[in-house]
Every structure is written in structure tokens, then in C-alpha cells.
Amino acid sequence: MASPSIVWFRDDLRVGDNPALHAAAERGEPIVCVYVFDEQTDYSDTSVFSDDSPGIRPNGGAAKWWMHHSLEALAGELDARGLALTFRSGPAAQVIAGLQRETNAGAVYWNRRYGLAERELDASIKSSLKEAGVEARSFQANLLFEPWTLRTGQGQPYKVFTPFWRACLGAPTPRHPLPAPSAGHVTGAKTVPSEKLGDWAFLPTRPDWAGGLRDTWTPGEKAAHAELRAFEAEGLGDYQRERDFPSQDATSRMSPRLRHGEMSPFQVWHGVRDASSAEGAASFLREVGWREFGYHLLYHWPKLGTENMRPAFNAFPWNDPDPEVLGRWQQGQTGIPIVDAGMRELWQTGVMHNRIRMVTASFLVKNLLLDWRLGEAWFWDTLVDADPASNTMNWQWVAGSGVDAAPYFRVFNPELQAKKFDKHGEYINQYVPEAGTPGYPEPIVDLGESRKRALAAYDTIKGS
Numbered sequence: 001m002a003s004p005s006i007v008w009f010r011d012d013l014r015v016g017d018n019p020a021l022h023a024a025a026e027r028g029e030p031i032v033c034v035y036v037f038d039e040q041t042d043y044s045d046t047s048v049f050s051d052d053s054p055g056i057r058p059n060g061g062a063a064k065w066w067m068h069h070s071l072e073a074l075a076g077e078l079d080a081r082g083l084a085l086t087f088r089s090g091p092a093a094q095v096i097a098g099l100q101r102e103t104n105a106g107a108v109y110w111n112r113r114y115g116l117a118e119r120e121l122d123a124s125i126k127s128s129l130k131e132a133g134v135e136a137r138s139f140q141a142n143l144l145f146e147p148w149t150l151r152t153g154q155g156q157p158y159k160v161f162t163p164f165w166r167a168c169l170g171a172p173t174p175r176h177p178l179p180a181p182s183a184g185h186v187t188g189a190k191t192v193p194s195e196k197l198g199d200w201a202f203l204p205t206r207p208d209w210a211g212g213l214r215d216t217w218t219p220g221e222k223a224a225h226a227e228l229r230a231f232e233a234e235g236l237g238d239y240q241r242e243r244d245f246p247s248q249d250a251t252s253r254m255s256p257r258l259r260h261g262e263m264s265p266f267q268v269w270h271g272v273r274d275a276s277s278a279e280g281a282a283s284f285l286r287e288v289g290w291r292e293f294g295y296h297l298l299y300h301w302p303k304l305g306t307e308n309m310r311p312a313f314n315a316f317p318w319n320d321p322d323p324e325v326l327g328r329w330q331q332g333q334t335g336i337p338i339v340d341a342g343m344r345e346l347w348q349t350g351v352m353h354n355r356i357r358m359v360t361a362s363f364l365v366k367n368l369l370l371d372w373r374l375g376e377a378w379f380w381d382t383l384v385d386a387d388p389a390s391n392t393m394n395w396q397w398v399a400g401s402g403v404d405a406a407p408y409f410r411v412f413n414p415e416l417q418a419k420k421f422d423k424h425g426e427y428i429n430q431y432v433p434e435a436g437t438p439g440y441p442e443p444i445v446d447l448g449e450s451r452k453r454a455l456a457a458y459d460t461i462k463g464s
């Protein structure tokens with residue numbers, strides 16, 4: 001009797017370079033593909049997890065919009081190979097165990113995640129499956145360098161990017177991507193009952209705020225590859241020179257693809273190296289290295305998203321959050337054009353240019369003196385690439401509370417940033433056409449005064 005293989009999809013919504021799917025194809029038995037929506041689960045149940053893992057963070061609204069379409073695209077790719085994508089909701093441990101019994105599966109495969117709650121969940125599922133005599137295997141798929149393989153000379157995890165990246169470049173070259181299983185070489189298991197993706201309400205309805213996202217993006221693996229090819233052909237050569245200018249279409253736009261796993265970092269690494277001069281590839285891959293560094297930090301400091309990495313910041317005198325002030329920042333109504341342009345770009349397109357992410361984040365934590373976690377939470381809800389490692393690492397970097405962070409006393413001046421990186425005002429004009437007219441709000445704070453206030457606040461914790 002057939003003993004199917006279950007492939008559990010998570011942050012890896014692709015058929016190409018998917019080691020879990022590849023292993024199932026190699027095993028030769030019929031395949032059950034499943035995606036589990038488990039966000040309602042109470043992961044604070046400490047009989048399953050330690051106190052350190054209060055739970056897996058639910059995805060924000062923009063990421064869910066992305067996932068809906070990306071899952072549809074994945075279902076299409078699988079269908080073209082004779083495989084069905086089964087949708088199930090509920091606590092993942094119960095859903096996977098139930099599906100294994102229901103299908104009499106002999107193996108369950110998945111690709112690794114790196115947050116503590118996710119790792120503990122996976123470990124507990126793995127051990128229960130093994131106890132039940134089922135093969136359970138996890139694979140390296142979403143990071144080029146596993147976080148536990150890199151250590152400083154003193155045997156510690158890295159806290160500084162440059163030596164971290166040097167160590168990565170000195171490690172064995174990342175493997176070549178695996179091919180997608182081709183139709184005819186894999187068989188789907190007999191039909192397994194599935195919930196309907198549409199019933200999970202990942203798409204906004206009342207109101208439907210996703211028009212700008214639809215105009216900007218085509219989620220899915222095929223579109224991801226087309227976009228990477230276009231960047232390799234047209235963008236990579238000028239990347240280093242132009243990547244800081246928000247009105248230029250100069251960066252790869254790979255962040256949501258990598259976040260949801262439509263594209264693997266191995267595909268990016270080898271695609272870019274094959275396509276470009278060593279120099280062009282090196283500067284681009286260094287940025288991909290920051291993504292790896294974020295996961296390295298998240299793995300070794302699981303509270304990266306909730307706690308200051310530098311404990312001195314626990315005593316930082318943040319302002320009490322004023323909903324009016326926070327709301328004006330969120331809605332792009334601060335009266336500082338470059339900040340408002342960024343916040344409106346975010347709302348309309350689900351992303352924001354990297355330079356402007358730094359400017360808007362600095363404005364929140366320094367000029368408005370609001371806790372970085374408030375900004376991080378807004379980005380989490382509104383970014384299509386909202387990432388548990390990159391978002392939190394970068395917010396702590398801007399706030400100065402992280403390791404290898406920008407020093408707090410280096411306060412970005414948004415007006416100078418605009419002069420330097422949006423010299424002709426094209427970016428501001430695109431998102432804030434009314435800047436400079438009577439209809440545009442007065443600045444919410446005086447930039448000089450608020451800078452002084454920020455430095456005085458920092459003085460109170462500097463020596464601690």
C-alpha cells in the first residue's frame with residue numbers, strides 16, 4: 001500500500017529549489033502538499049513551549065494579501081505537475097498529526113524557519129512523528145548560511161555585520177538550486193479534503209485597501225523569476241551607484257519574494273553571480289547578506305522583535321504614545337515631505353525604499369521620540385515584505401538599541417536627506433504633490449528642537 005509523503009509549505013511558496021518537495025519527489029511515493037493556517041492557535045500553552053516562546057506572530061494585513069495570491073500561484077504550479085495544494089487551519093501540531101493519520105503518510109518534509117516559537121513547534125512535531133514511526137525531515141532552504149554554523153574566533157555568534165559577512169564569504173559556496181519536479185515524475189495522493197483559501201479572509205473587503213498593491217505587484221514564483229531576470233539584465237550594473245535614490249527603479253524588489261519564499265536565496269545567489277560581473281554581484285549580494293545577518297541575530301537573540309538588544313535602552317525616556325502624533329506619521333501627514341512621501345509609498349504599494357525606511361524610522365524614534373516598537377508594528381502590518389528578522393533588526397539598528405546599530409546621536413536630518421537623495425523632488429512629487437501648497441500641514445515638530453530633545457534623552461542612558 002502506498003505510504004504518501006506530506007510536504008508542509010510555510011515560508012517557501014515555490015516549486016523550484018524546494019528541498020522538501022524535492023525530497024518527496026525522490027522518495028517516489030504519492031505526495032500530499034499542505035499549507036496550514038494556524039494563527040488562531042494559543043501558542044502560549046507552556047505545556048508545549050517554554051516561557052520564552054509566547055507564540056508565532058500573526059502576519060500583518062499586507063503580508064496576508066500577498067500570501068493569498070502567492071498561495072494561489074503555488075497551487076497552480078503544483079496543479080501543473082499533477083499535485084494538489086491542501087488548505088487546513090488549526091494548531092499546526094494537530095493538523096499535521098491528523099493529516100499523517102488520515103493519509104497514512106510515511107514521511108513528512110518541510111523547510112526550516114528560524115524564530116524560537118517556530119523552531120520549538122517544529123521540534124515537537126518532529127519528535128511526535130518519529131515516535132509514531134513516521135520519517136520527519138527538515139531542510140535548509142531559506143538561508144544561505146545556517147545560523148549555528150557561523151561563530152566568531154571566540155566561539156560566539158556574530159554581532160557585527162562586516163566580520164559576519166566575511167565569514168559567510170569564507171564558508172563553502174552555497175549549493176546550486178534544485179530543479180522543480182517535472183510533471184510525470186511526481187504523483188499526487190488521492191484527493192484529500194481541503195478548506196477554501198478564500199474562506200480565510202486574507203484579502204481585505206470592507207474597506208478594500210489593496211488597490212495600490214494590485215497595481216504594483218504580481219505575487220507568485222513565475223513573476224518573481226521574471227522580475228529577477230529583468231533586474232539582472234537592467235539593474236545590477238548600476239545597483240551600487242543608484243540604490244540609494246528612491247525615484248530610481250534601481251533595486252531588485254526581491255524582498256517580498258524572499259520573505260514568502262517565492263524565490264530562494266540560492267536562486268538569487270547563483271542567478272546574480274552567473275549574470276553579472278563579480279563586482280556588480282558582490283555589492284548586491286552584500287545586501288542579501290544583511291538578510292542573512294538578521295536571521296543570524298533572530299536565531300541567537302529570539303527576542304529581537306520585542307526587546308532592546310542593548311539593555312541600556314530599557315531605561316530610555318520615550319514619549320508616551322500620542323495617537324494623534326502616531327497617526328500623522330502613519331498616514332504621511334507630518335508636514336515633512338520626504339517622511340510623508342515614504343509613509344504614503346508604504347500605504348499605497350506595500351513597500352518603501354530602503355533609504356526612506358531609514359529616514360521615516362529615524363524621524364519616529366528621534367524627532368518624535370516614540371518607541372521603535374510602535375513603528376515596527378506599523379511596518380509589520382503594512383509591508384508586503386514584513387519580515388520577522390529584517391524588520392526588527394533594522395528598527396533596532398535605526399533606534400540605536402541593536403548590536404552593530406547606527407549610533408543614537410546620529411540623527412538623520414530629513415531635509416538634508418531629501419536634498420541629497422531626492423535632489424529634483426521627483427519622489428516627493430510622486431507621493432506628496434501638495435507639498436509646499438497651503439493645503440499641506442505645518443511640520444509636526446521643529447527639526448532642530450526635536451533633534452536636541454532626542455540627544456538630551458539619549459544622554460540620560462548614555463553611561464549605563
Ligand SMILES: Cc1cc2nc3c(=O)[nH]c(=O)nc-3n(C[C@H](O)[C@H](O)[C@H](O)COP(=O)(O)OP(=O)(O)OC[C@H]3O[C@@H](n4cnc5c(N)ncnc54)[C@H](O)[C@@H]3O)c2cc1C
Binds near residue numbers: 243259354357379383
Ligand atoms: C526600518 C526598516 C525596516 C525594514 N523592514 C524590512 C522588512 O520587514 N523586510 C525586508 O525584507 N526588509 C526590510 N528592510 C530592509 C530593506 O529596506 C528592504 O529589504 C529593501 O528595501 C527591499 O527592497 P529590494 O528588494 O529592492 O532591495 P535590494 O536593494 O534589491 O536588496 C536585495 C535584497 O537584500 C535584502 N536586503 C537589502 N537591504 C536589507 C537590509 N537593510 N536588511 C535586511 N535585508 C536587506 C532584501 O532581502 C532585499 O530583497 C527594512 C529596513 C529598514 C530601515
